[in-house]
Amino acid sequence: MRLVLVGPPGAGKGTQAAALSERLGVPHISTGDLFRDHVARGTPLGRDARRYLDSGALVPDHVTGGLVRERLAHSDARHGFLLDGFPRTVPQARELAAVLGATGSALDAVLEFTAPEDVVVARLLGRGRPDDTEDVIRRRQRVYEQQTAPLLAHYAAILLTVRAVGPVEDITERAMAALSEAERRAG
Numbered sequence: 001m002r003l004v005l006v007g008p009p010g011a012g013k014g015t016q017a018a019a020l021s022e023r024l025g026v027p028h029i030s031t032g033d034l035f036r037d038h039v040a041r042g043t044p045l046g047r048d049a050r051r052y053l054d055s056g057a058l059v060p061d062h063v064t065g066g067l068v069r070e071r072l073a074h075s076d077a078r079h080g081f082l083l084d085g086f087p088r089t090v091p092q093a094r095e096l097a098a099v100l101g102a103t104g105s106a107l108d109a110v111l112e113f114t115a116p117e118d119v120v121v122a123r124l125l126g127r128g129r130p131d132d133t134e135d136v137i138r139r140r141q142r143v144y145e146q147q148t149a150p151l152l153a154h155y156a157a158i159l160l161t162v163r164a165v166g167p168v169e170d171i172t173e174r175a176m177a178a179l180s181e182a183e184r185r186a187g
Contacts, residue, residue, distance in 0.1 A: 001026055001080040001179070002105060004087065004096075006151065007113030008144045009137070010120030011164045012171060016113060017084045019172040024179075027076050031085035034067045035059070045070065065095040072099060080108075088147060090154045109182055110155040111175055113164035117141055158182075 001024050007013045014030070021028035035053070038046030045066050052059045068086050071077065087093040100106050117138070124137045152159060160178040164171050 001082075002100065002108045003081070003179075004083045004107060004110045004155075005113065006110060006148060007164060008115070008117075008120055008148075009140050010124040011113040011115050012123075012168070013084055013113055015168055016111075016164070016171060016175060017082055019168065020111075020175060021082050023172065023176060024080065024082070026080035026082055027074075028082045028084060029068070029071055029077065029086075031064060031067065031083075034071055038067060061089065061092050061095060065092065065099070068096065069099050087151065090150050093151060093154050107155075107158060109179060110152075110159050111178070112152060112159055112161045113171070113175075114161055115164040119165055 003020070003024075003026075005013045005017055005020075017028045017030070035046075035049050039050045039053070040046070045063065048063050049059050049067070052063070064086060068083070072081065083096075087096050097106070120141065121134060121137050124132050125134060160175075160182055162171065162175045162178055
């Protein structure tokens with residue numbers, strides 16, 4: 001299974017990524033983790049990413065794409081993976097398609113986790129982080145919606161929407177059911 005997870009901040013992508021990775025037997029690949037790992041090891045990609053991160057700028061698509069390309073080349077990702085945090089834009093989606101196409105593969109599905117804004121705001125406020133004010137959280141929700149709408153349209157043919165409200169296990173079961181149904185329809 002080759003999957004991409006998307007959802008607004010607070011929808012529980014990280015939690016679901018860990019659960020689905022274990023259930024599906026594929027690695028969870030988080031771009032945030034990749035950045036931290038490469039920066040900590042001082043790799044050329046990490047040094048390149050750090051220049052942008054230190055200045056507060058967004059890391060350009062070609063750097064993020066390079067990190068993902070390098071990670072997908074590892075043997076544990078040969079038969080599947082779960083991408084969390086990439087792609088975030090249509091150009092990144094095209095880059096991912098090119099990387100996968102070079103190996104003769106493609107994405108199986110994009111799982112979109114959705115929850116009402118008040119639910120994700122309450123979740124994020126509950127984390128107790130000093131930078132998680134309600135105004136900041138709601139602004140991040142707007143940015144997510146603006147940036148992600150074109151991506152969701154791009155992936156419409158393989159997009160599966162999962163309601164991310166309720167106990168973690170219930171959400172995981174909904175995601176597994178959506179994947180099974182999509183596999184059955186495709187099969």
